[in-house]
Amino acid sequence: MNVYTSEKIRNVILLGHGGCGKTTLVEAMAYTTGIIKRQGKVEEGNTISDYDKEEQKRLFSISTTVVPIDYEGVKINFLDTPGYFDFVGEVEEALAVADAAVIVVSAKAGVEVGAIKAWEYCEKFNLPRIFFVTDMDVENANFSQVVDQLRELYGHKIAPFHLPIKEDNKFVGFVNVVKMAGRKFTTGSNYVECEIPDYCKETLSKFREDLLEAVAETSEELMDKYFSGEEFTQEEISHALRTNVIDGSIVPVLMGSGINAQGTTMLMQAIVKYFPDPTKKTIKGKNTSNGEVFEANYDDKKPFTARVFKTIVDPFIGKFSLLKVCSGVLKGDTPLYNTNKDTDEKVNKIYILRGKEQIEVNELHAGDIGALAKLNVTATGDTLATKAVPVEYDPIEVSVPYTYMRYKTKNKSDEDKVSQALAKLMDEDLTLKVVNDVENRQTLLYGIGDQHLEVVVSKLLSRYKVDIEVTKPRVPYRETIRKKVSVRGKHKKQSGGHGQYGDVVIEFEPSGDLEKPYIFEERIFGGAVPKNYFPAVEKGLQESVLKGPMAGYPVVGIKATLVDGSYHPVDSSEMAFKLATILAFKQGFMEASPVLLEPIVSMRVVVPDKYTGDIMGDLNKRRGRVLGMNPVNGKQEILADVPLAELYGYSTDLRSMTGGIGEFSYEFARYEQAPADVQQKVIEENAKEEENEE
Incomplete structure (x- = not known):
């Protein structure tokens, strides 16, 4: 693949509801530009983006895939993200490196929750955006209704750049509102000019008026021209639209059909024309050697820095660290230093990934997205720089997982394999977490939702050949008491030789401190229990509070005072006093109004x-x-x-x-x-x- 300088790069995230057609649209653009000879289909499991077995099995995207496409000398790095909310971590990683967004909406389904969330992401990350209304070939497609829904949600920012042309209720072309010209599709995204149908004219004049009004608002000069009734030149319109799309005050709405690869050329033209290249964005890091702010701003004249935004650990294609170059140029001989881990790394080869395809390149300029293989310590969110200028960028923020299940390995001998496999999955997925809950004798698997955890279990089996069983987790209850009791615990055993003898009288009462399991005191008079057995009594308490007598949960908030007892000069031992204490605890606890917390x-x-x-x-x-x-x-x-x-x-x-x-x-x-x-x-x-x- 060619080397692209910063101004010839566009980093575009595709967002939208699950199943709205993002992957199909990327496939259509790859087909339009000749990257692939035959357009794959999600249902057939042969698209560039959905190459993972789980995605092919389930027919939806689970991971973000980078698909770079060259359109007229500009490299568009498409980040095809999952639409289902359980895989939000993948979306958040891609948002961290995107410079603009295409929000895909199905003309059949209308504006769904996923599109609304996509808009919220764009607001949060300050991304320019375009809506692409796909499925225009479907019988019930309603472009005007989608525009009305978007207008209702986001007001006059919404600017339809297209209007559909239909013949016999079939989508055959569109009117370009910016150029006021009709276009009729021939094959795929190719078209010929045609007359604007009469039925379009009323809507067209309304859309056109909205567009001109938005253009007029970009400068006083254009506002004067607009009010004096003068026509804007095509150049003035284009320049004003670009300014407004970049600052988010105009959001174009385009249309097409992913499955028929219609409208893809227009979308790529709009991306190149209206979306910013990386040099128009800013990014700051911190130079850890002197504490100063490092203004990287995707300037390839500055020292090399890059941010790793995603890790792929695949048994077949190996480990790849996907990165965006924030400044400088990454070459094969660039000395790499992981600032977060304070460790040197080595560049083997530089790759561009397109789905699972690895394309080797000589260098990556600031703003570009690529991948490095087999880095030793580098993880998602780490910064790569040089030792001379050790810059560190903010870590990537992802959603916290709150859904969790208890898991067990079906085959005991697989426990090591399971923990290694989960570690690899956690390298890839920052929203996956394993917690060893020793107290409740369970291991917990945390994710964003039930579907997320279901996919993890499935990946463990298909990728790493290990089987785990997930069940409802044990809730970490606690046990305590509500009243004061005094009980005797006696452990007495006689068998040939030395016997065993321990005898304690302990008062149990609420301590009032639920942060501590127990408080131990002694009030022994006259040496009824010798001092050297006090630690054994406390040891008995220590063991007893780990698993309460009520339901086996840890005990908290207990005060135990050793007040009396007896001993045998020959048969008493530490073990005997420990066991006597355990007996006293069990009896006393159940008599002292025990409760679950x-x-x-x-x-x-x-x-x-x-x-x-x-x-x-x-x-x-x-x-x-x-x-x-x-x-x-x-x-x-x-x-x-x-x-x-x-x-x-x-x-x-x-x-x-x-x-x-x-x-x-x-x-x-x-x-x-x-x-x-x-x-x-x-x-x-x-x-x-x-x-x-x-």
């Missing part, structure tokens, strides 16, 4: 106004206490305290209640006494689990 989390749910009633009703059903509401970016933030046990499956439920637009997060707040019915249910469930394990 459940974890309560502080929860934040953000939804549009119309869903607040449903959300609050649902939180009440989950025994939640709604604490208040705050307006946030045109939505409502609901704050509530909810028992953690009631949040199992919440991510799926929230999506179905809000059509996917709702978001939630939570953090641990405190422990509270669980209601009697909950306690009873937990005790029964744990007794059953213990039986099964035996």
Whole structure:
């Protein structure tokens, strides 16, 4: 592939709802430009983007794929992202390196939640954007309705650059609103000029007027010209549109059909003409050697720096670190230094990835996206620079996973293989997390949603040939007591030779401190228990609080005072006193009004106004206490305290209640006494689990 200088590069992320046609559109553009001779289909599992087995099996994108396409000497790096919300981490990684966005909307389905979320991402990352309305070939396609929906959401920023031309209810061409000319498709995206049909003229004059008004607002000179009734030149219109699209005050709407590769040329023309090259964007890092700000700004005259935004660890194609060059030029002999890890790395070869295809190149200029193979320590979010100018960029922020399942390896001998395979998957996916919950004897797998975790289990089997089983996780309850009791524990055993003798009287009472498992004190008079056995008594307590007598959960908030006991000069031992303490603990705990404590989390749910009633009703059903509401970016933030046990499956439920637009997060707040019915249910469930394990 050719070497492209910074001004000849466009980095464009494709966003939109799951199944709206992003992958098909990229495939159509690859076909239009001659990269592929035959256009692949998602249903046939032969597209450039969806090359992973899981994607081919499920018929949707799971990972972001880079597809570079040369259009008239400009390299457009398309970042084809998943539309399903469980794979949001992939989208966030791509957003970190995109300079502009194409939001794909199906003319059949209209503006879906995924398109609305895509707009929110563009606002957050300050990206210029174009809407591309695909599926225009479908019978029920309605371009005007999509434009109306977009106008309703985003006002007069929305500027349709096209109008459809139909014959016998079939999509055959379009009117170019900017040039006021008709276009009729011949093959694929090629067209011939044609007359503008009469039925288009009324809508066309309205769209044209909106467009000219937007152009007039870009400068006083053009505003004067507009009010005096003078015509704008084509050059004036183009220049003004480019300025407005880059600053986001105009959002063009284009159209076509991905499956028939119609409208792809117009989209690529618009990308080259209206979207900024990387040099129009800014990026700053910190020089770690002197603490100064390093203004990289995609200037290829400055020292080399790059940011790794994605890692691919594939058993077949190996490990690749995908990066965007932030300054300078990356060459085969560039000395690499990982600033985050304070380690040198070596450039073997420089690649451009197009799907799974690896294309070797000699160099990458600032603003370009490429890949390096087999870097030793480099991970997603790391900065590569030179030792002379060790710059570090901010890490990539991805969504926190809140959905989790307990997992077990089906085959015990595979445990090492499973942990190695999961480590590789976590290198690729920053929203995947493994937590070893020693206290509750379980290993937890965290992800964005149930579908995300399902894909992970499937990948472990298909890629790494290891099988795991996921089940409902154990909730980290605690056990404590509510009243004071005094109990005796005696351990006495006589068998040939030395016997065993330990005898303790311990007072158990609530300590009032739920942060600590226990407080141990002694009030022994007259040497009833010699001092050298006190540590053994405490050891018995230490072991006892790990697994409470009620339901096997850790014990907290107990004060144990050793007040009396007896010993035998020959038969007493540390072990005997430890065992006597364990007996006293079990008996005393069950006599001291034991209760289960459940974890309560502080929860934040953000939804549009119309869903607040449903959300609050649902939180009440989950025994939640709604604490208040705050307006946030045109939505409502609901704050509530909810028992953690009631949040199992919440991510799926929230999506179905809000059509996917709702978001939630939570953090641990405190422990509270669980209601009697909950306690009873937990005790029964744990007794059953213990039986099964035996």
